[in-house]
Amino acid sequence: MEFIKVTEQHEPAIALVQLYRPKELNALSPQLMQELRDALQQLDRNDAVRAIIITGNEQAFAAGADIKQMADKSAIDMLLIDQFSTWDQIRKVKKPIIAAVSGFALGGGCELAMMCDMIIASETAKFGQPEIKIGVIPGAGGTQRLTKAVGKAKAMELVLTGRFIGAEEALSYGLVNKVVPVEMYLYEAIQLAKEIVQMSPIAVQLAKEAVNRSFETHLDEGLSFERKNFYLTFASEDQKEGMKAFMERRKADFKGK
Numbered sequence: 001m002e003f004i005k006v007t008e009q010h011e012p013a014i015a016l017v018q019l020y021r022p023k024e025l026n027a028l029s030p031q032l033m034q035e036l037r038d039a040l041q042q043l044d045r046n047d048a049v050r051a052i053i054i055t056g057n058e059q060a061f062a063a064g065a066d067i068k069q070m071a072d073k074s075a076i077d078m079l080l081i082d083q084f085s086t087w088d089q090i091r092k093v094k095k096p097i098i099a100a101v102s103g104f105a106l107g108g109g110c111e112l113a114m115m116c117d118m119i120i121a122s123e124t125a126k127f128g129q130p131e132i133k134i135g136v137i138p139g140a141g142g143t144q145r146l147t148k149a150v151g152k153a154k155a156m157e158l159v160l161t162g163r164f165i166g167a168e169e170a171l172s173y174g175l176v177n178k179v180v181p182v183e184m185y186l187y188e189a190i191q192l193a194k195e196i197v198q199m200s201p202i203a204v205q206l207a208k209e210a211v212n213r214s215f216e217t218h219l220d221e222g223l224s225f226e227r228k229n230f231y232l233t234f235a236s237e238d239q240k241e242g243m244k245a246f247m248e249r250r251k252a253d254f255k256g257k
């Protein structure tokens, strides 16, 4: 694997999965996401593992889907590649997953953190759904999971303005479980995992499934609706302009077409 590092023996029964594309702030390319899916599915089948932690590095959990790899795609390209279908398989992992987040968790990075079962954040963590700033919308669950996590008013504000929120604000909305100093976030995630791996793995699996059931009723429909609309934004000139402006490090000039 090129973009994922797995440490199974970090602590007994706990696997640490690190996103590893540091130069790109762990931008979630299709290859990275496929590797992540493969790693998580293997760990899910491994009886020695009872809890999984996904992390990035101090600077970034992940800064979103890879804009450079998407910028020139058409709506039909996006529909055919259907890159977010990989994410559905990650959501089917039965073992508990904790996101240990420091630095940027934006766009797909925030969506990936929200797909995990719990989030431990460092004080430096920044969450956001900034897709609107590049002429698209969240495409991997943001409009659905953020709304369920923080409520309609805040989700609407964050999705429509693309504003980033700090860890303490995220905690006050109930988006994260705990905020700790940056040198502690991985340690705290491991402490939480250690507590969970003491429990019956069967009960843990069933409890996770049951909590998700309450959370996910109608989620399939919401996700596929959101995904189609995300792909559809690639039919607009604003998407091309937004992503191009990002790469050219200038403000986007949206024309509404």
Ligand code: CAA
Pocket: 023, 024, 025, 027, 028, 063, 064, 065, 066, 067, 068, 069, 104, 106, 107, 108, 109, 111, 130, 131, 134, 137, 138, 139, 140, 141, 142
């Ligand atoms: N895709 C591709 N490359 C990215 C990236 C992304 N999402 N985010 C950052 N990078 C790259 C930058 O292009 C840069 O690479 P180069 O040095 O080769 O130019 C490198 O990572 C470092 O980034 P910056 O120089 O921009 O770092 P910064 O500290 O000035 O800014 C940032 C950090 C605020 C996170 C800024 O990089 C940023 O705004 N990133 C994009 C965030 C974003 O819009 N995410 C949503 C993506 S779309 C999406 O995720 C859809 C979905 O729903 C799944």
